[in-house]
Amino acid sequence: MNDWLKGLLAAGAIGVGVYSCSYxxxxxxxxxxxxxxxxxxxxxxxxxxxxxEGTLALGGEQRSESIKFSLDAQARNGENTESLVGLLLESLxxxxxxxxxxxxxxxxxxxxxxxxxxxxxxxxxxx
Numbered sequence: 001m002n003d004w005l006k007g008l009l010a011a012g013a014i015g016v017g018v019y020s021c022s023y024x025x026x027x028x029x030x031x032x033x034x035x036x037x038x039x040x041x042x043x044x045x046x047x048x049x050x051x052x053e054g055t056l057a058l059g060g061e062q063r064s065e066s067i068k069f070s071l072d073a074q075a076r077n078g079e080n081t082e083s084l085v086g087l088l089l090e091s092l093x094x095x096x097x098x099x100x101x102x103x104x105x106x107x108x109x110x111x112x113x114x115x116x117x118x119x120x121x122x123x124x125x126x127x
Contacts, residue, residue, distance in 0.1 A: 032101075032102075032104075033101075033103075033104075034099055034100065034101050034102075035056065035058060035067070035099070035100050036058070036059070036097060036098070036099045036100075036125070037058040037059055037066075037097060037098070038056070038057045038091075038096075038097050038098070039054055039055070039056055039057075039092045039098060040056070040057050040092075041054055041055040041092070042054035042055075042089060042092050045114065046114070049073075051070055051073050051112070051113050051114055052070060052071035052073075052081070052084075052085060052088075053068065053069070053070050053113075053114050053115060054068070054069050054070075054088060054092075054119075055067070055068055055069070056100060067117065068114075068115040068117065069100065069102060069119050070114055070115040070116075071084055071085065071088075071113070071119055072112060072113055072118040072119075072120070073112050073113060074112050077103065077118075077120045078120075079119075079120045079121065084119060084121075084122050087122040087124060088119075088122060090124070091122070091124060096124060096125065097125045098122055098123060098125060099122070099123040099125060100119050100121070100123075101120055101121035101122075101123075102117045102120060103120055104116050104117050104118065105118065
């Protein structure tokens with residue numbers, strides 16, 4: 001067998017191995033959490049990969065800590081992305097607090113989300 005063919009097969013095997021590991025890591029959650037706060041920003045971002053990104057002020061706008069979150073473009077957890085977008089935009093416009101259920105996979109591709117915290121459920125809380 002030619003050396004270039006051996007190199008090509010080795011490169012292909014390495015590529016398949018890396019892809020397989022990253023796919024598995026994308027489905028393993030290192031964090032599964034609920035958080036409550038006020039959505040301070042939300043929208044579609046990106047030049048090449050358009051993803052939904054947002055910021056949540058934990059405990060409300062008067063708090064100093066905020067976190068960034070994304071909606072999973074691949075919806076691997078069975079969430080309805082369109083419904084989540086509607087709830088988050090409504091919360092942003094009204095200023096009402098929300099509870100977010102989010103997971104954090106070990107690995108995420110850039111076309112899936114920018115932030116590593118992926119929202120899978122939104123509950124509105126009107127005070």
